[in-house]
Amino acid sequence: MNLAALSLENAPRFWTPVRFFLTVPLFGILGAAILLLDGGQLLQSRWHPAALAVTHAFTLGYIAMGMLGALLQMLPVLMGVTVPGLQRAAACLHLLLTAGTLCLVSAFLTDAAPLFGAAVLLLVPALILFALAVVVAIRNIGRTRGAAGAAQLAAFALLLTVALGGYLAAAYTFDAVPLQRGLTNYHAAWGFAGWIFILIIGVSAQVIPMFLTTPPYPDGFNRRLVYFLMLLLVAASLLPVAGAGRAVTAVTALLMAVYALVTLFLLLRRRRKRFDITDWFWRLGMVCLLAGGGVLLFAAFAANGPAADAQMLAGVLLLPGFALSLINGMLYKIVPFLVWLNLRMPVLKGQVPPGTRIYAPSIHEVIAERPMQGQFLLHACGLLLLLLSLTAPPLWTRPAAVLMLASNLLLLVNLLQAVQLYRIHSAGRRAA
Amino acid sequence: MSSIQNFFGEQHRSCDELFEKMEAAVSRDDWQQAGSLYQHLSDDTLQHFANEEQALFPLFEEKTGMRQGPTQVMRSEHAELRELLQRIGDAVQRHDRGEVLGTSETFFLFLQQHNVKEEQVLYPMADQALQDSLQELVDRVPGFRATTRG
Numbered sequence: 355m356n357l358a359a360l361s362l363e364n365a366p367r368f369w370t371p372v373r374f375f376l377t378v379p380l381f382g383i384l385g386a387a388i389l390l391l392d393g394g395q396l397l398q399s400r401w402h403p404a405a406l407a408v409t410h411a412f413t414l415g416y417i418a419m420g421m422l423g424a425l426l427q428m429l430p431v432l433m434g435v436t437v438p439g440l441q442r443a444a445a446c447l448h449l450l451l452t453a454g455t456l457c458l459v460s461a462f463l464t465d466a467a468p469l470f471g472a473a474v475l476l477l478v479p480a481l482i483l484f485a486l487a488v489v490v491a492i493r494n495i496g497r498t499r500g501a502a503g504a505a506q507l508a509a510f511a512l513l514l515t516v517a518l519g520g521y522l523a524a525a526y527t528f529d530a531v532p533l534q535r536g537l538t539n540y541h542a543a544w545g546f547a548g549w550i551f552i553l554i555i556g557v558s559a560q561v562i563p564m565f566l567t568t569p570p571y572p573d574g575f576n577r578r579l580v581y582f583l584m585l586l587l588v589a590a591s592l593l594p595v596a597g598a599g600r601a602v603t604a605v606t607a608l609l610m611a612v613y614a615l616v617t618l619f620l621l622l623r624r625r626r627k628r629f630d631i632t633d634w635f636w637r638l639g640m641v642c643l644l645a646g647g648g649v650l651l652f653a654a655f656a657a658n659g660p661a662a663d664a665q666m667l668a669g670v671l672l673l674p675g676f677a678l679s680l681i682n683g684m685l686y687k688i689v690p691f692l693v694w695l696n697l698r699m700p701v702l703k704g705q706v707p708p709g710t711r712i713y714a715p716s717i718h719e720v721i722a723e724r725p726m727q728g729q730f731l732l733h734a735c736g737l738l739l740l741l742l743s744l745t746a747p748p749l750w751t752r753p754a755a756v757l758m759l760a761s762n763l764l765l766l767v768n769l770l771q772a773v774q775l776y777r778i779h780s781a782g783r784r785a786a
Numbered sequence: 787m788s789s790i791q792n793f794f795g796e797q798h799r800s801c802d803e804l805f806e807k808m809e810a811a812v813s814r815d816d817w818q819q820a821g822s823l824y825q826h827l828s829d830d831t832l833q834h835f836a837n838e839e840q841a842l843f844p845l846f847e848e849k850t851g852m853r854q855g856p857t858q859v860m861r862s863e864h865a866e867l868r869e870l871l872q873r874i875g876d877a878v879q880r881h882d883r884g885e886v887l888g889t890s891e892t893f894f895l896f897l898q899q900h901n902v903k904e905e906q907v908l909y910p911m912a913d914q915a916l917q918d919s920l921q922e923l924v925d926r927v928p929g930f931r932a933t934t935r936g
Contacts (some may be wrong), residue, residue, distance in 0.1 A: 500906070560906075564898045567806060625806050626894075628813070628887070691895055702862050716888040717895050 366427055368696040368776065370444045374423025375685055376769055377452055381415025382678070382762030384459065386736075390755035394748030400665055401535075407462035412673050414455040414477070417550060418512075420681035422447065422484065424688065425505065428557070429491065443487075450480035458523065470526040478520040485513040504556020504580050511548025511587070515541060539599070540591055547606050548587050550677055552580050555613060565687060566633055568620035579613060604654040610647030610672075614640040631726045635683025638734055642675025667744050674758075675737055682733060682765065689769055690720035693776045700783070713779065720772045729768060732761035789920055789932050790842070791909040797834045798901045804830060805894065812878070812886045820886075824878045828871055833928075835864045841926035842912060849915045856908050863900045867893065 385408045389396065396404035426444050454476030461469035488509035492502050518541040525533035559576035562568055583606065590602040618640045621633060646668050653664035697714035700706050736757030743750035808823035843857040870893040877885035916923065920932035 560902065564902060565895070567802070625803075626809065628809070628891075691899070694892060695896075698866065702859075702866060704862060716892045718888055718891040 366430060366444070367441055368692060370441055371423040371427040372689065372692060372773060373445070373448050374419050374426070375689055376766070376773065377448070378416050378420045378423075378681065378685065379762040379766035379769065381411050381419065381455065382765065383759060384415065385411035386755050386758035386762060388459075388463070389740075390752060390759060392751075394743060394751030397666060397744055397748065397751065399662060400669060403462045403465060405666075407459045409669070409673065410455065410462065411459050412678065413545060413550075414451065414458065417673070417677045417681055418481075419451060419455075420685065421550070421553060422451065424557075424684060425488065425553075427688065427692070428501075429488070429505070447480055447484055450476050454480070461523075461526070465526075467527045470523045471528075474520050474523045474527065478516055481516040482513055485509040485516065489513070500577070501556045501560040504552055504559075504576070507580060507584055508549050508553035508556065511544050511552060511584075515545040515549050518544065543590065543606075544587060546672060546677075547583055551610070552583055554677075554680060555579050555583075558617065562617065562620060562636075566621065566630060566636070567625040569623055571616065571620065575616065579609060583609060600654050604651055607647040607650035607654065611644050611651070614644035614647065618644070629723060631723070631730060632683040632687045634727075634730050635679045635686070635733075638730075638737075639676045639679035639683070642671045642679065642737070646671030646676060663744065667741070670737075670740055670744060674740065679733065679737075682729075685765070685769065686721065686726055689772050690717045693717075693720045693772050696776060697779050712783070715775060715779075720775055721768050725764060725768050729761055729764040732757050732764060736761055788910075788913050789930075790913045790916065790923070791905065793927075793930050794834070794838070794842070794909055795905050797830070797837075798905070801827060801831050801834060805890075805897075808878075809887070809890050812883060812890075815883065817878070817881050820878055824875055828875060831871060832868070835868070837927045837930075839864065841923055845916055845919055845922055846908075846912050849919065850911075856903075856911075860900070860904065860908065863896070867897060867900065870896065 388404055388408050388411065392404045396402045396408060399405065400409075426440065430440070454473050457469050457476060458473035460466070461473055486509075489506055492506040492509075495502065518537055521531070522533070522537055522541060525531040555576050559571050563570045586602050586606055586609075590599055618637065621637055621640070624630075624633065649664055649668045649671060653668065656664070694714050694717045695702075698712065701710075701712050706712060736754050739750045739754035739757060743754055804823060804827040808820055808827055811817075811820035811823055839861060843860065847853045847857055870889055873889045874886055874893060877889060923930050924932055
């Protein structure tokens with residue numbers, strides 16, 4: 355265990371995680387803009403190039419961007435992991451992830467082989483190095499239970515996701531590499547059920563009861579869920595038995611539904627009744643996870659295998675519905691806190707004489723409630739219209755895209771306003 | 787052995803409960819109740835900090851030789867939390883609902899991240915480092931008992 359881990363000197367500087375968080379809505383805007391321009395064609399098939407472009411704008415640019423930013427903040431502070439050269443490495447990682455995702459999204463849209471190649475070069479080494487660093491760093495602190503253990507397994511899943519994705523993108527780049535579309539299912543399974551879902555299960559065990567004042571998850575629930583998911587993913591990957599994939603999908607879908615139900619049950623028992631936007635986003639996300647699990651479960655038992663529209667429906671429920679909602683809610687919890695914490699840092703580090711008054715706004719004043727509520731409504735309505743546009747004729751696609759665009763613009767404005775508050779007060783202090 | 791984790795973690799839980807009740811009383815403008823809950827919360831929180839700063843931390847520093855590390859950070863966070871707690875107390879006296887609820891939010895979030903660090907990193911380390919010195923804690927911390935299970 356690392357004794358220096360709690361040192362404030364090791365706490366990441368303000369911009370280390372915040373640059374990731376500010377980039378999140380930009381990729382939300384990009385995804386919504388592609389949907390708007392496309393007008394709904396992409397919702398016909400998961401193999402549609404624009405569908406793949408939007409999916410990766412969301413999974414890499416939004417979800418991974420938010421999760422990496424949060425991990426960079428949490429690993430040192432909450433899990434006691436120290437990473438040497440963290441600030442500089444994080445800045446590089448952010449640059450590579452942003453540029454690589456832009457390349458990949460444009461590669462899908464234009465079908466240009468060089469862009470796929472560039473995306474592989476920018477994304478694969480950076481993300482694999484990051485995942486390896488997390489696995490090793492957590493192994494070094496010798497604690498593999500709780501949130502740290504889940505983060506380690508999630509990083510391992512990220513490693514496989516990126517390796518598989520890198521191979522698939524290489525197949526788009528070079529004719530010599532055969533495109534094995536069957537690998538896409540493994541890529542998606544490790545990416546969603548492994549990387550995204552396992553990290554959320556592990557982290558929620560720690561943060562939901564503490565920050566949202568709910569009762570704790572049942573003893574060992576999250577740990578068992580994580581191990582079980584991991585076992586299922588490994589089994590599905592190593593045992594290419596006919597029908598195994600379908601059975602694993604069904605069980606995984608069931609686990610999603612169970613986790614969503616337990617979390618919703620906890621959120622309904624919050625002890626503090628005060629307004630909390632993160633609570634709203636998490637409830638919405640859990641409802642979507644429950645529905646997405648239900649659709650997958652239903653589709654797994656369908657006679658001719660899952661229908662294309664069921665896959666698309668599950669995809670919308672699980673990515674924009676579940677994962678985007680959770681990340682969005684998390685940003686509203688973590689960014690105001692970081693603004694406040696970093697404004698108070700001189701006091702915490704004992705750099706000011708005792709008795710000196712250092713102004714910092716209250717955490718709840720950093721972003722006003724109304725704009726956050728407005729953004730939540732835009733997000734929820736956009737999601738609803740997107741779901742409608744899957745069932746009804748694509749009449750609703752463009753309005754859905756407009757709402758999603760507006761939601762992400764407002765998220766960006768809200769976050770920028772918080773950052774601006776930090777800049778004004780920290781600059782004023784330097785000048786004084 | 788997780789006597790330290792259990793005892794000090796439990797104190798976090800019980801302070802959280804008082805805090806939540808105090809906040810709820812302020813929300814419904816029950817200032818008499820809020821005042822007495824605040825006093826209880828303040829006494830318990832300051833006692834908990836004192837248990838750590840005067841008994842747990844010095845023992846930890848002695849056994850591990852780490853004087854400038856985690857315990858120093860925890861002390862400075864305690865100082866910040868004391869100041870926030872005092873501001874809440876002043877606002878409760880003035881019946882200033884907005885100020886109580888606003889400062890409470892900051893106090894609560896900062897307190898929770900402080901508690902996570904103690905419960906995830908410091909207490910497990912202390913449980914390891916102080917295995918043979920639990921009697922000293924028993925002598926110095928009111929109510930502390932060394933348990934053998936956990």
